[in-house]
Structures are given as structure tokens and as C-alpha cells.
Amino acid sequence: MHRPEPTLRLRIDRDALAANWRALDAMSGAAKAGAAVKANCYGLGVDACVPVLRDAGCTVFFVAHWSEVEAVARHVPSDQIAVLHGPLRGEDVDFAKPSGAVPVINSLEQARRWVSGGGQRCHLMVDTGINRLGVSPNDLGDPAVAALDIDVLMSHLANADEDSPMNARQLDRFRECLPLVAHRSASLANSAGIALGEEYAFDLTRPGLALYGGVPRSELAEKIGQVAHIEAAVLQTRQLSAGDAVGYNGEYVAQGPMRTGTVSLGYADGFLRARGPGNSLSVGDHALPLLGKVSMDMVIVDLSNAPEVREGDWLQVPMHLPDAARQSSVSQYELLTVLGSRLRL
Ligand SMILES: *Cc1c(COP(=O)(O)O)cnc(C)c1O
Numbered sequence: 001m002h003r004p005e006p007t008l009r010l011r012i013d014r015d016a017l018a019a020n021w022r023a024l025d026a027m028s029g030a031a032k033a034g035a036a037v038k039a040n041c042y043g044l045g046v047d048a049c050v051p052v053l054r055d056a057g058c059t060v061f062f063v064a065h066w067s068e069v070e071a072v073a074r075h076v077p078s079d080q081i082a083v084l085h086g087p088l089r090g091e092d093v094d095f096a097k098p099s100g101a102v103p104v105i106n107s108l109e110q111a112r113r114w115v116s117g118g119g120q121r122c123h124l125m126v127d128t129g130i131n132r133l134g135v136s137p138n139d140l141g142d143p144a145v146a147a148l149d150i151d152v153l154m155s156h157l158a159n160a161d162e163d164s165p166m167n168a169r170q171l172d173r174f175r176e177c178l179p180l181v182a183h184r185s186a187s188l189a190n191s192a193g194i195a196l197g198e199e200y201a202f203d204l205t206r207p208g209l210a211l212y213g214g215v216p217r218s219e220l221a222e223k224i225g226q227v228a229h230i231e232a233a234v235l236q237t238r239q240l241s242a243g244d245a246v247g248y249n250g251e252y253v254a255q256g257p258m259r260t261g262t263v264s265l266g267y268a269d270g271f272l273r274a275r276g277p278g279n280s281l282s283v284g285d286h287a288l289p290l291l292g293k294v295s296m297d298m299v300i301v302d303l304s305n306a307p308e309v310r311e312g313d314w315l316q317v318p319m320h321l322p323d324a325a326r327q328s329s330v331s332q333y334e335l336l337t338v339l340g341s342r343l344r345l
Helices: 014-027 038-042 046-056 066-073 090-099 108-116 165-180 321-328 332-337
Strands: 008-012 061-063 081-083 102-105 121-125 149-154 185-187 228-240 258-264 280-283 286-295 298-302 314-317
Touching (some): 014 046, 038 332, 066 081
Parallel strands (some): 061 081, 081 102
Antiparallel strands (some): 228 258, 258 298, 280 286
């Protein structure tokens, strides 16, 4: 049976995605850009995004969980997939070896588990100050580290999106680690780190957010284009009179006669409460202010600026990430990663 057209749609601008990767690769100087594709490419979909990144020239793909390997491996060789959380249990090692994906080793325990399980090539995360995952620099002389076959030695910046003295401190600490461990290449910068300058790039950079249109630092604003475009259909239009209340708890009350539209967009689609009142959808150049609360699967907009809008028409959901984040105080990471599965049907 033919599935009817949805009332909510996500369009991935594949040209913008490829251009973003190329821009970040170019900003990485002599280093090559990889791609963080964890969390289903930050909500935009592995099947839509990974082939584009591969065809643009990317050859290293980072996921967080072992459960994410299979979907990415449909599009790229599995030895190009790195698993950031590493092997937490013996069964992760058992899975890793036949899968061909490469763990990022984050602790001496993980190092021992990987080697004793017969693991070979791996990456090593060293902690230079984020205190999240990674082997302490003081432990790099441990025999468990010496036993590893390390491809990429990496660390992760905690404050790259700010002008913090922490950035230079982490850079120095990372440089001090390099002679202590045998490795084939080195990697420090995420999206924001790439904008800190080429000395942060080493051999491989690891952009995520900026690939998908995020702008964590102003230096990237001119180079990064919007990738995700979301449109939602008007399910119904209504004529209100003065005193009529809108949506759950009637938080908006019409001051006079007005026309509203009820739109197919809600929490399950990733449209959070903080994106409600004070924000707008749009049609063409017209802003359509949101009225009252998000009502589960629907929002209600003021159609005063757009008398031509009818049931079934498509409205644009703001997804220019830096602007939408400023407007709603939802972070750019959240705006993407909470996108619901109905958008990718
Ligand atoms: C998620 C992640 C990245 C990508 O970070 P962005 O800020 O999204 O560019 C890079 N490296 C590691 C270790 C990560 O966990």
C-alpha cells in the first residue's frame, strides 16, 4: 500500500553538507578532516549523510556506541569507523573484532581488555583536561599502553567554543604526550577546535556539529551552511474572537479577531517547550509567531501576517542553528540531536 505523504518533512541539503566538510577539511590545513557521525549523524540520519561525507572524501567516521557501527558500515569500510566509547565489556571486544570497527581506548582497563581479547589496531584517547574519557598522561608509560597498536592518538578540547586559556593549556599537554606513546597520527580538534587555528589540527580533525550546520565559533559563520531544513504542514486554520484561549492551559488569549493555524509539529519531533512562545515559524518572508504551549504533536501559529495560508500548506521551522539557538536558548547540539524519527520516515 502506498504510504500517504507525511505532514512533516526534513530535507538534508547534501551540497551544503559536502561543502561544510570540504571547508572544515581546508581549514584543517595539512591535516585531514574526519567526521563525527554518532547519534545518527546528530539526528539528520546516517543513510542521508554518511554517503555524502564519504563521496566528499572523508575516510574516518566516529560513532559513540558499538550499536551504531552496523548502520555506518553499510556505507563505508568498517575499518574507517572508530567507536569513541571503547570496549566497556568483553563482549564489546568480541563484537569489535569481526565487525572490523576500531575502538578508541579510554583507560588502562580498556587497554588490557582489548589486548587480552586479541584486539589489534586501535586509537587511544588521552585526557588533557576535560575529565570525561581518556587515559591520564601520567599513565602513558604503563605496559598496558605499550602493548597497544595505536593508530590515532587523540585528545578532546573542553572549551574550544570559548576564548579560554584552557585551549592553549590542553594543546601544550597534548604535545607533551606525543613523544610518550608510539602512534601513527594525532588528533585534537572538534568543530570549534578547527577554528582555533592550524596548530590545533595535527594530522586528523574530528568535526561533528559544524558539518551539520552548527556554528560553535564566529570564525566559522561565513564558512558553514545550513544543512537541515524542516517544514511542517498546516492541519487546520481557525478564526478566533477576542477572549478565545489557545492550546493547553489557554496560555494565549486572543485580544481581538484573528486567524490561527494548527501545525503538525511537536515534542516527539524534537520541537521542545523552549521553542514555543517567543519563537516563530515562517512562510516565505513572513514570521508566524507561536501561540501558547506546544500541544504534544501540534503547535499553533498566528496567521495574521499570512492571510493566504490554507490547510495543507507547508510552513518553515527555524533550523538556522546559531539563530534558532539564540532565539530559544536550546543549544545547537540539542536542536539537531532531538529531531524525532517521524522526520525521517
Ligand atoms: C562528538 C565528538 C567530536 C565532534 O565534536 P563537535 O563539537 O560536534 O564538532 C569530536 N571528538 C570527540 C571525541 C567527540 O566525542
